[in-house]
Amino acid sequence: MWGAPFSSQSRKLLLLGSGELGKEVIIEAQRLGVETVAVDRYADAPAMGVAHRSHVIDMLDAEALKKLIRAEKPDLIVPEIEAIATHALQELEEEGFLVVPTARAARLTMDREGIRRLAAEELGLPTADYRFADSLDELRQAVEILGTPCVIKPIMSSSGKGQSICRKPEDAESCWNTALEGARAKGTRVIVEAFVTFESEITLLTVRSVSGTVFCPPIGHIQKDGDYVESWQPHHMSAAQLAEAEGIARAVTDQLGGFGIFGVELFLTDHGVLFSEVSPRPHDTGMVTMVTQDLSEFALHVRAILGFPLDPVHLLSPGASATLKAETAGQAFRVTGIGEALALPRTQVRVFGKPEIRPGRRMAVALSAAEDVEIARTAAKQAASMLKVEVIEDEQ
Numbered sequence: 268m269w270g271a272p273f274s275s276q277s278r279k280l281l282l283l284g285s286g287e288l289g290k291e292v293i294i295e296a297q298r299l300g301v302e303t304v305a306v307d308r309y310a311d312a313p314a315m316g317v318a319h320r321s322h323v324i325d326m327l328d329a330e331a332l333k334k335l336i337r338a339e340k341p342d343l344i345v346p347e348i349e350a351i352a353t354h355a356l357q358e359l360e361e362e363g364f365l366v367v368p369t370a371r372a373a374r375l376t377m378d379r380e381g382i383r384r385l386a387a388e389e390l391g392l393p394t395a396d397y398r399f400a401d402s403l404d405e406l407r408q409a410v411e412i413l414g415t416p417c418v419i420k421p422i423m424s425s426s427g428k429g430q431s432i433c434r435k436p437e438d439a440e441s442c443w444n445t446a447l448e449g450a451r452a453k454g455t456r457v458i459v460e461a462f463v464t465f466e467s468e469i470t471l472l473t474v475r476s477v478s479g480t481v482f483c484p485p486i487g488h489i490q491k492d493g494d495y496v497e498s499w500q501p502h503h504m505s506a507a508q509l510a511e512a513e514g515i516a517r518a519v520t521d522q523l524g525g526f527g528i529f530g531v532e533l534f535l536t537d538h539g540v541l542f543s544e545v546s547p548r549p550h551d552t553g554m555v556t557m558v559t560q561d562l563s564e565f566a567l568h569v570r571a572i573l574g575f576p577l578d579p580v581h582l583l584s585p586g587a588s589a590t591l592k593a594e595t596a597g598q599a600f601r602v603t604g605i606g607e608a609l610a611l612p613r614t615q616v617r618v619f620g621k622p623e624i625r626p627g628r629r630m631a632v633a634l635s636a637a638e639d640v641e642i643a644r645t646a647a648k649q650a651a652s653m654l655k656v657e658v659i660e661d662e663q
């Protein structure tokens with residue numbers, strides 16, 4: 268259907284962001300004979316090791332981004348992180364490039380303000396109460412209005428970076444400083460959200476393709492310090508809750524448009540399902556689908572964005588994932604315990620191959636399948652606890 272990689276007729280995919288999620292996207296694209304180009308802000312990023320070639324640029328630099336893309340001329344531009352100069356993507360889209368799912372979706376979801384205003388104010392979807400603040404004074408006012416506890420996050424960040432809980436009004440200043448330090452891009456704007464007491468939280472993977480919209484079975488997860496540590500699929504919820512969740516996911520993904528997978532994050536509460544945020548790309552909690560579904564979230568994304576049809580998703584087995592995170596910073600380290608973890612039943616490990624560690628950085632994930640979600644969770648957690656990031660002292 269298309270030429271070999273490197274030939275004039277090849278189909279070329281350029282990935283913006285080359286972490287653990289992008290690595291799996293590239294592998295799936297390679298399986299369909301696509302030529303792949305991985306881009307990130309640092310060398311030797313996980314997806315770079317499996318792509319045909321790679322580039323290191325500052326993806327928030329609009330000029331650098333446009334120059335690279337005009338030179339590469341990819342058939343598909345696939346954002347893998349949110350911190351990208353999305354106005355440059357809009358310009359490129361106007362020139363005829365295809366941005367996944369659309370440049371507008373990338374722009375709206377790159378910052379929490381765009382997507383929150385769209386979901387809550389335009390679509391009227393239920394969310395936590397929120398305010399935005401550009402200074403410590405404004406933050407104090409927002410905290411007063413919303414009350415404590417509340418959650419404060421930079422508008423552009425992910426994996427919980429810069430996020431903190433303000434437990435009493437006096438905490439506002441330290442939360443402000445945490446947000447400034449953790450923000451992905453320069454800028455001071457933060458979102459303040461009322462604290463949601465949820466019974467559980469889920470990711471509803473939603474795929475838009477030529478075959479319409481399909482939902483994956485819901486994925487339950489646990490987050491620590493704003494970053495995921497454990498996920499499982501399926502998450503048990505009532506038929507009414509699932510219908511509510513799918514209604515929200517459909518409304519928001521229809522609005523964003525385009526083809527591809529979306530990770531719709533939702534809180535399940537006593538008062539109904541609340542929308543939290545959405546990623547227009549594979550989701551970290553969705554790594555579990557590598558052991559649960561016939562097509563993983565990465566395979567689904569690649570199929571959808573290439574314009575191929577999709578069957579409804581089949582859950583082959585319940586399963587769970589648990590993460591390994593580094594605790595210190597450095598470059599001399601090794602991941603140990605892989606053999607022990609793999610000795611557990613129906614367990615796999617993905618070691619991402621990131622070149623450096625820093626506190627809280629996700630380095631690997633353990634994946635377990637089992638006849639029951641609880642058994643899978645226990646196995647995945649046990650496997651992850653066997654994995655260690657061992658610092659090599661004499662090389663530091």
Ligand SMILES: Nc1ncnc2c1ncn2[C@@H]1O[C@H](COP(=O)(O)OP(=O)(O)OP(=O)(O)O)[C@@H](O)[C@H]1O
Nearest residue numbers: 395418424425426427428460461462463490493494
């Ligand atoms: N308003 C809130 N009330 C209670 N808990 C919250 C609230 N907002 C966020 N959290 C908790 O923090 C987690 C991370 O929040 P959020 O998804 O907004 O951050 P993120 O940095 O975008 O994370 P990721 O990139 O991993 O999705 C949530 O999954 C939830 O556990």
Ligand SMILES: NCC(=O)N[C@@H]1O[C@H](COP(=O)([O-])[O-])[C@@H](O)[C@H]1O
Nearest residue numbers: 284285286287288289425426551628
């Ligand atoms: N919650 C979003 C998420 O999990 N994104 C994944 O983490 C990578 C960045 O990791 P790093 O910060 O360790 O480089 C991203 O490239 C993506 O694969």
Ligand SMILES: [Mg+2]
Nearest residue numbers: 426532543544
């Ligand atoms: Mg999130």
